[in-house]
Structure formats: C-alpha cells, structure tokens
Amino acid sequence: MEHLSFETICRIADGCAAPEEEDRAQMHLQECTRCRREIDIQRSILKVSRQAERVRVSANFTKKVVTAIAPREEKKWYEKLLQNMGNIIALALVLGILGYISSITAGDNTRIFFPSGNDFIAKSANLLTDGSHQLLALFHSNVAIQTTNSSQANTILFGLLAIVILAVIDRVIQHFFRNLTV
Amino acid sequence: MDETDKQIIERVMGGDARAFGRLVDRHKAKAMAVALRILRNREEAEEALQDAFVRMYKALSSFEWKSSFSTWLYRIVYNTCITALGRRSEIERREIDSDEEYDLPGAIESDELQPDMRVESDEVEKIVLGEIDKLPASYGTTFTLFAVQEMSYEEIVDVMGLPLGTVKARIFRARMMLRNAVARRLGDRVVLLKDKKEH
DSSP states (O other), X not given: OOOOBHHXXXXXXXXXXXXXXXXXXXXXXXXXXXXXXXXXXXXXXXXXXXXXXXXXXXXXXXXXXXXXXXXXOOOOHHHHHHHXXXXXXXXXXXXXHHHHHHHHHTSSOOOOOOTTOOHHHXXXXXXXXXXXXXXXXXXXXXXXXXXXXXXXXXXXXXXXXXHHHHHHHHHHHXXXXXXXXX | OOOOHHHHHHHHHTTOGGGHHHHHHHHHHHHHHHHHHHHXXXXXXXXXXXXXXXXXXXXGGGOOSSSOHHHHHHHHHHHXXXXXXXXXOHHHHHHHHOOOOOOOOOBOOOOOSOTXXXXXXXXXXXXXXXXXXXXXXXXXXXXXXXXXXXXXXXXHHHHHOOXXXXXXXXXXXXXXXXXXXXXXXXXXXXXXXXXXXGO
C-alpha cells in the first residue's frame, strides 16, 4: 500500500488540504492505521507546541520599554527651581528655627514685636515662643537626659525637631511641586 | 471590553505614549518566544525584544495596515534579532537567514511507530518541548512562527523575507524531526491521545 506523503499528512492534520486531496486521503485513511497515526502525531505536536510554549518575560520589561520611548525633555530653569522648592523652604525654616533657638537659649523671655502693627502675626509668633518655652520646661523636667546645662539640652531637642521638620516639609513640598510640574 | 490593537495604536498616535505599554503587555510573551528561538539566550533575547518594541514605536506612524499588525510586529522582532545575531556570529546569522531551497520530505520512511501505538499528550509535551530547543535555529524560528504564533506560510514569508518554498520546507523538516523524536522515544509504548483540558 502506498502511504500518504508527509506533506499531505501535515496538510490533513492542519485542516488545510484541498477538497480533492482531502477526499483521496480520507479513502486511504479508512484502511491505513499508520497514516492515521501519523496525522494524530502531527496534530498532537502542534497542539502541544501551542499550549506549552509559554515564555516568561522579566517583570519590569514593559516599564523599561515605556521608559525608553518616553520623551526626555530638558527641564526649564523654573521647573528645576520648583522641584527644589521643598529643599529651599525647608532649609529656610530650619535656619529660622535655629536662629530662634539661639534667642531662647540666651535665657531671656523673648517677645516678638512687628513694627507694622500686625497683631495677628505678632500674637502667633509670641504663642510659638511661649509654646517653645513650655516644651523646653517639659523636656527638662521629664526627659532623662543628663546635660551639664540647659543650653545643651535645648540644642539637642531643637536639633531633633529640626531634622523631623526638615524631613516632613521636604516630603510635602516635593510632592506638591512634583504634581505641579509633571 | 478589551481594546483592539488598532484602538490602542490610535491612542498612542494621539499622543498617549503610555498606552503603548498595553500593546507591549499583549504581545511580549509570544514575541519573546520568537526572539528566544533565534538568539537562544534569555538576556540577549529580552534586550533585542526591547529594542524591537522601541523601533516599532518609532515606526508606528508609517504603518499603513496593509499587512496584519502582528505580521508587522514579528517582522521587526525578527529583523532586530537577526541584527543582534549578526553581531554575535556571522555563521549563525547566515544559517538562519539562508534562503537556500530544501527538498520537502516525501513519504515517511521510518516505521518506529507500532500499529497499536497512540500518543499521550503529557509525554509528547515533554518530548516536543525538549526537541524544539534542539532544532536548528532556522527550523525552530520558522516552526515557532507557524505553530505558536499560528501564522500562515504567506505571513511567515512576509516576516522572514524568505521564499515560500524555503519556509514550507523548514516547517515540514521541523515537523519531521519532532515526529521522529516522538517516535524514537515512544516507539514501544502504548499511550493514549488526549486533549490537555481533560486532565
């Protein structure tokens, strides 16, 4: 018995044989176990290849591509300034606080007066001053840090406060200005 | 409802570069299969694939929908990988890119398969996967486009830029090699052909 050619077997397995070829092959397949088996094998190989060839790509692949295609524009000077505004404001505040500490640690009960007569700002500033004095008193009485004098304790306390304030303000302002510029 | 490739591309063309990420997500796994088949090295394949997607992004405005999007994508992936392969070895590049005509295999000569033999899908899967990796890169790539990407011969011709006869011969030869491997490994076994979903 003459068997089907491999090409015909593949075409039958793929379901793309011409009608005449299909008819002839079907007549042969009624009698030929071997060719039926070959068709089964080819169908199986294709099915397995389609189902099984799953290729994993690294998790950040898409991100890498999107980053590569994103336009890289040079930032303008005011955008750079806005992006660094957090640092600038935080630094100014810390310098202000440190200046204020030196006035407190000098020992006098400093009061702040505004020549413009802006009562609200003056009251707020004095409230802060009073709050700071109360905080210092609390610190001295309750916190078990032994220092040679109150000036050292004040420096430690305000140093810690300055770091926390710097970090918080920087995060908040960086976030705000990033949203503004992006 | 899922967006079609065309809808995503229209968004990308409209200035939404991030939508391109969805297109990448949709096609990266199958495109990686082709890249890996050509380059046989995961890192190089991923690098070439990334390069291919960037090239595709840059060329999107020139795509005219005369061929299917996936054919166009695989052509870019294929060419990028061939270029990468060329950097590695001229011999390897020539081997995969050769358009030399092969004779199609005729009737099956070997008779390792016994009349009562059938094929178990799990075993065939193991054998076929192992054997696909052993195929010469030219056959493996062509077979992957045919079997995994389910492309027609004509689409593969379009992707690889090879004559139809070469493409057909490579696919038939790959299938013959896989068939022979299955027959060699399971020659004396009685196993059953099952649909994978039944397991």
